[in-house]
């Protein structure tokens with residue numbers, strides 16, 4: 506099976522610019538990348554003409570919620586992976602806060618089998634640290650790893666007990682597996698949904714303090730130092746967390762971290778009011794000072810990668826009123842256009858920098874073969890139209906859910922075609 510993707514614009518790290526290339530794919534692997542000025546001999550092969558659009562290694566998202574099994578009214582593996590493909594993602598890692606919680610080998614295998622049957626993008630499942638994510642008893646790490654889990658996390662909640670987290674890190678380290686942490690001290694949050702900041706003061710509501718996140722990061726950095734664990738911090742949102750991660754990296758603790766698009770482009774001061782739960786997510790939108798700190802941390806490498814934390818919830822659930830509505834927003838179908846428009850078009854970042862944080866950096870941290878556009882790499886590719894501007898339309902999402910605060914935003918950088926192992930898995934129209 507031969508495929509040529511001709512007339513693609515590929516980012517060259519050495520030249521620091523886009524260069525025209527033709528790419529030959531054989532049996533799902535990138536075999537050859539040739540200069541766009543040369544006419545390739547495509548005889549007999551399938552040909553996709555990228556027509557001068559960006560061709561990138563497929564995006565990798567190491568933090569997503571597919572809701573399957575158990576919450577299929579929000580999303581399932583078929584719609585979630587199609588939504589991912591539409592956003593240009595070719596590999597995604599899904600969180601275990603399903604029903605049942607992904608805390609047994611059977612559930613890990615269910616996810617892998619269904620993803621395989623659906624056959625859209627690559628799905629890497631995480632398993633829970635504790636049974637039912639209750640923080641009381643560790644899961645069977647060895648059996649979960651054997652079944653195909655790639656790391657352990659109780660995402661959705663923080664592990665409240667330090668000894669439990671220390672035991673988890675020691676055990677994970679003994680089997681060369683990472684611990685991925687949702688950092689939140691419940692005692693500091695209780696009932697609040699927005700950050701302590703302008704918004705909470707203006708509306709006279711209880712705020713979530715920054716320490717509720719950073720206190721876990723600080724604690725866990727010490728535990729990672731003591732156990733030698735690879736400790737990965739979920740959705741970093743505060744200046745104080747950044748400070749701990751920066752220090753930990755300086756002293757050689759094996760810590761890595763991720764940040765979400767919404768924490769890079771929105772602060773609490775952007776929340777329009779108390780009646781739209783599409784601005785409610787965990788961690789909450791923080792202050793402009795925190796936004797600046799996480800941007801700087803992503804730029805200097807303190808934060809390693811961008812993830813969406815795609816967290817679909819139904820319209821009915823989000824309409825329950827902001828206090829009762831669940832935390833979370835969808836992310837796949839807006840992530841790249843949002844960041845391209847806000848950071849690359851404005852000249853703050855190079856296109857290469859954004860692509861790196863969405864491809865080779867997550868691949869490096871989680872030791873994946875994907876994430877590079879090079880000879881011998883899997884032919885996971887995303888073709889992106891960097892020019893046309895379009896408004897975000899949640900009703901057009903491939904996801905079952907449309908819970909986003911970005912509806913109506915005019916963005917450019919829309920993926921038009923997504924290829925996994927040399928097969929087109931999603932294409933515009």
Ligand SMILES: NC(=O)N[C@@H](CC(=O)O)C(=O)O
Nearest residue numbers: 570660661786787816832833
């Ligand atoms: N981020 C969210 O606001 N919600 C996530 C849970 C999580 O990522 O902690 C969810 O599962 O809905």
Ligand SMILES: [Zn+2]
Nearest residue numbers: 660661687739
């Ligand atoms: Zn979380």
Ligand SMILES: [Zn+2]
Nearest residue numbers: 600660661814
């Ligand atoms: Zn999450």
